[in-house]
Amino acid sequence: MNEGGKHPIGGVDYPRTLQEFDAWFPTEETCLDFIRRLRWPDGFQCPACGASGGWSTGRGLIRCSNCQRQTSTIAGTVFEGTRKPLRVWFQAMWFVTAEKLGGSALGLQRALGLGSYQTAWAWLHKLRRAMVCPGRDRLRGCVEVDETYVGGVEENVHGRQTETKAIVVIAAEEDGKGTGRIRLACIPDVSGESLLTFIRGMVEPGAEVHTDGWSGYAGLKAAGYEHQVTNLSRSEELAHELLPRVHRAASLLKRWLLGTHQGAVSREHLAYYLDEFTFRFNRRASRSRGLLFYLLLENAVRTAPVPYRGLVRSVRGRGRHN
Numbered sequence: 001m002n003e004g005g006k007h008p009i010g011g012v013d014y015p016r017t018l019q020e021f022d023a024w025f026p027t028e029e030t031c032l033d034f035i036r037r038l039r040w041p042d043g044f045q046c047p048a049c050g051a052s053g054g055w056s057t058g059r060g061l062i063r064c065s066n067c068q069r070q071t072s073t074i075a076g077t078v079f080e081g082t083r084k085p086l087r088v089w090f091q092a093m094w095f096v097t098a099e100k101l102g103g104s105a106l107g108l109q110r111a112l113g114l115g116s117y118q119t120a121w122a123w124l125h126k127l128r129r130a131m132v133c134p135g136r137d138r139l140r141g142c143v144e145v146d147e148t149y150v151g152g153v154e155e156n157v158h159g160r161q162t163e164t165k166a167i168v169v170i171a172a173e174e175d176g177k178g179t180g181r182i183r184l185a186c187i188p189d190v191s192g193e194s195l196l197t198f199i200r201g202m203v204e205p206g207a208e209v210h211t212d213g214w215s216g217y218a219g220l221k222a223a224g225y226e227h228q229v230t231n232l233s234r235s236e237e238l239a240h241e242l243l244p245r246v247h248r249a250a251s252l253l254k255r256w257l258l259g260t261h262q263g264a265v266s267r268e269h270l271a272y273y274l275d276e277f278t279f280r281f282n283r284r285a286s287r288s289r290g291l292l293f294y295l296l297l298e299n300a301v302r303t304a305p306v307p308y309r310g311l312v313r314s315v316r317g318r319g320r321h322n
């Protein structure tokens, strides 16, 4: 078992090209080894007794040298329980991080030659769950916050009332004239409680939060934030100028949902698409496909698995999963 040693190729921590990818992961064992090094960078530590040290007993199991208990390398990761080779999973992650706009299930199925559309769909959803780092930092500095509506065309809806559209709240860090990191979430309504819960979870206290004059943001000062309010009429054009970063993120999000998923995203799964969008947006400056692959894999080994049933349970009477 290779424990935290330098990888022989190029002295970097991840493959940079498809050629290197193939050289790094020719076998199941090389994939397992990579996962082990991500999970236990300082060497295997037994989850049962806490002792250090163990040896690989084949089929992805590690035996503790102290208590003899066997631990699965992929237990507790998104790969847990998979019947497909890890190598195919790694290829799926390479595919997903390569696509500028993100892969569709059909694209993934074709690229990997997967037998079923359902498998490709379930894999994409599992990987989306891994796109949000557990324990990630909150936004800081100056942060714009606003809501937008995602979903089908809805007539006779005014202002913030909506029946069938999903409400997505967006926070975007100001970075000079540009945008730093973003955070997105679906919220049930635009009440102060929903908006403040989102902001508390996504924005560091003490940050300056820039919003419009909606009453739902009235509690920001009391919650420990600097609050900069720009009152504007509900005109799209004005909103564009006054909260430009969230509006740019919102329009990119809508274009991305339309382009990659033909807008066919069910409300039940929208949160996962938001995670994928956030992952891509926040790493848009990274030209390195290998780094994205590495970051996704790193999250995947820390993300609890979801059984297929858990993924499809909330889909209501659809012939095809989105």
Ligand SMILES: [Zn+2]
Binding pocket: 046, 047, 048, 049, 050, 051, 064, 065, 066, 067, 068, 069
């Ligand atoms: Zn042990």
